[in-house]
Amino acid sequence: MRRGVISLGNVKCDGCQRIVPYAERYMIVDEEDSDEVESGKKLYYCVDCCLEKGYAHYREEKGEKVLTFFPSEIEFLKPGGEETDEQAADNE
Numbered sequence: 574m575r576r577g578v579i580s581l582g583n584v585k586c587d588g589c590q591r592i593v594p595y596a597e598r599y600m601i602v603d604e605e606d607s608d609e610v611e612s613g614k615k616l617y618y619c620v621d622c623c624l625e626k627g628y629a630h631y632r633e634e635k636g637e638k639v640l641t642f643f644p645s646e647i648e649f650l651k652p653g654g655e656e657t658d659e660q661a662a663d664n665e
């Protein structure tokens with residue numbers, strides 16, 4: 574099972590071992606023996622590793638590249654709670 578999350582700055586990527594900076598997205602994936610499973614060992618992957626592993630991809634939208642983790646079951650947790658301005662999904 575995969576879950577997209579926004580980093581609070583204290584997460585280390587299990588793929589490339591770098592710290593995922595604050596407000597950057599990462600993904601929690603349940604894996605067993607490198608296979609994705611419903612419930613298993615939880616691994617954290619930064620965007621780069623998600624792209625590399627095929628857990629995320631970029632899609633073109635109105636001439637812009639938009640990062641997509643996966644089409645359904647997406648759930649983003651916001652850092653610290655109440656911020657809303659950060660996610661500029663709407664553009665003119």
Ligand SMILES: [Zn+2]
Nearest residue numbers: 586589619622
């Ligand atoms: Zn990584």
